[in-house]
């Protein structure tokens with residue numbers, strides 16, 4: 001059985017593609033692993049996984065960059081997101097937020113059940129449709145989830161893997177702090193370089 005590597009954009013796996021001489025397609029098959037580029041966001045991710053996630057895979061690895069709520073963590077740091085949450089899926093009730101679970105319609109919190117030993121700090125993430133960019137939203141999200149990271153896909157990958165009963169890990173490299181938007185502060189190049197080096201070593205070790 002193979003590993004399915006999932007990322008939102010091909011740019012996030014650029015050096016990985018180069019290293020393995022992969023063709024520039026959004027779904028690439030190779031002997032030990034396949035790669036799926038889903039597009040950004042939960043909808044695109046869920047649709048792509050609905051098309052490609054089959055029982056041929058024993059493991060899904062979601063790679064990407066992410067925002068970070070913790071200023072003690074340096075940009076470019078790699079983290080293992082072992083828990084993730086749909087942060088906006090639910091209902092407002094005045095100032096209170098009711099999750100999809102509170103409403104009785106399903107789960108908003110996912111935990112990786114993988115037993116693979118990952119040499120990175122384990123943290124909790126949130127997954128959003130709208131990148132957080134106001135002090136009030138940051139305060140609310142910290143209160144509700146105590147998150148370390150924010151992405152736009154993570155919890156959707158965990159959700160799909162749970163539905164398909166396939167183990168999943170999520171590795172993200174910190175490109176920016178979650179703050180009022182200022183793309184000049186983002187270190188995307190550094191985050192992608194570190195992410196790809198780790199991904200190449202991880203896949204080499206697994207096979």
Ligand SMILES: O=C(O)c1cccc(C(=O)CC[C@H]2O[C@@H](n3cnc4c(=O)[nH]cnc43)[C@H](O)[C@@H]2O)c1
Nearest residue numbers: 008009011012040065066067131150151152153188
């Ligand atoms: O501008 C570029 O060169 C560039 C190259 C590769 C990827 C990007 C992206 O913007 C990828 C979007 C991707 O990043 C995740 N992300 C990163 N920071 C955050 C954040 O603060 N909040 C939420 N998501 C974040 C997200 O998963 C997107 O899929 C740009």
